[in-house]
Amino acid sequence: MSIPQPSPYLHPIRDASRHLVRELGFMGNTLAGTDLPPSAVHALIEIGDRHVDTAAELCSVLNLEKSSVSRMLNKLIKAGELATQASPRDAREKILRLTAQGRETLAGINRFADRQVLTALAQLPADASVGIADGLQSYATALRAHRLGETPVSAAPIEIVSGYLPGFTARTLEMHMQYYSRTVGFGAFFEAAVGAALADLAGRLSNPLNQTWSALKGDRIVGSVSIDGETLGGNRAHLRAFIIDDSLRGGGIGRQLLNRAVSFCDENAFDETHLWTFKGLDAARHLYESVGFALAEEQPGTQWGQLMTEQLFIRRPVAPN
Template structure:
């Protein structure tokens, strides 16, 4: 009963604070630099030499909208681009001298308006507000503080946990039935019989398996990426990226020229990561086995002979 009351109180505060922040934003951010664009400028300043994709992921901005923001900033001489030394198809973003002036103006304006907002509040109450904000930030940040993340090849006992992770996550999040877990377990047991040309890696957080990825041999030049999964509680920490890069590095070491994978269209986070690593959608087919509604299976391919 107490837990339900806590949840309701948190939701009540969240509604109040969202409205409160909205009023602050309306006071501080005006055209020609609205809130979202101001946040992008701030991120470019903080992440000097970042990509548009990194900012878009962090702020949750639509791809098309982000593209328009970057184009406008470039046209207005707020930012400039440099080719990435790692991937020449990617551009790193930097503020121009004029862009730094714009950023400093935003900071000054924000400080002035927030100062006006709190000037009628006593110093004691201001301290209480700041302390409460620091407490909220500290408690929530503790969820992922001091996490020891590691990636390693599978060991005896891991395979069952990988199947369990798939079954649990896909049932809870996407309402996949038990047949899907059977499909995963069947493939994993077949892989255990013959691992030649492949490997399976698990991601551990403080010693607990929270994700996996595997490469299996399809032909002398072609590999298949399989069993890529990550516990939803640990998404956003870069673990999926570590798993993907581990698998791709292995493929290059094995001299594979091509890699493909099968997924389903509803797995938006995974699909976005595939696109980030230059996989392209090559095939779709319906699947009516795993859920009550029809799914669309997708094949994604990556040519490893090009400079990715």
């Protein structure tokens, strides 16, 4: 039997998980600015905000043994945070309710937690919240599904759509800058050049030889590629602005976009499709070569604002047998 290869994200995820536990305060005896242990804080949240109202439900939600939950609830009742009442469903069952004191405690917990999250998000780019929320929710759901032997709910599907979309130029430029500023150090020159090229192409999409494709997750653009079929001349197309959101790299979205782009070139019978890139982007090069591009030229250049080994890849349609 083959052994699954570990994900390259394995250790980063483990490291981040440990740091989350520490930074959120779970290593201490109390949590969220209260004198309560983490399990009791979570119990108040589930009872007050999520309407979990029985000890049995808490056992499942909190992933704790019955005896541990029973001891914790007794302490909260004695502390005046919780009260119980007979269940109309089952006389043997007790319904859990927050007291006035418990509601006040919960309000303080929520203020503490909101401030903790908002303070952290304020140090990140404005659009980071979406990726963090999606990633944490998916990861938490998958962990719970594994524990309970359930099938996790699939993430929102990615849809590939063609043509102009509102915000196409801004979002495509944003993804370029997020990736290339971090990995290569490109700055204002690169941003201005890519922004101008995208704006120019957007104004020419009415030409049937030009087209753009966007990968959508919900209503958010998470990938893009374009074909400019008029500026090179000589029945040559120019593949431009290929980019995938950092959170989706390696998931096959790039291949889907490239397949749509090269299919468009074949349908329009272009003799060649050109793309310019630079040496060192090995994952992207593998994708280009997988759809038929081959390295044609390689030389030093500064078209992106700093000296790079620039590369021209060319794809020619395969002649039918």
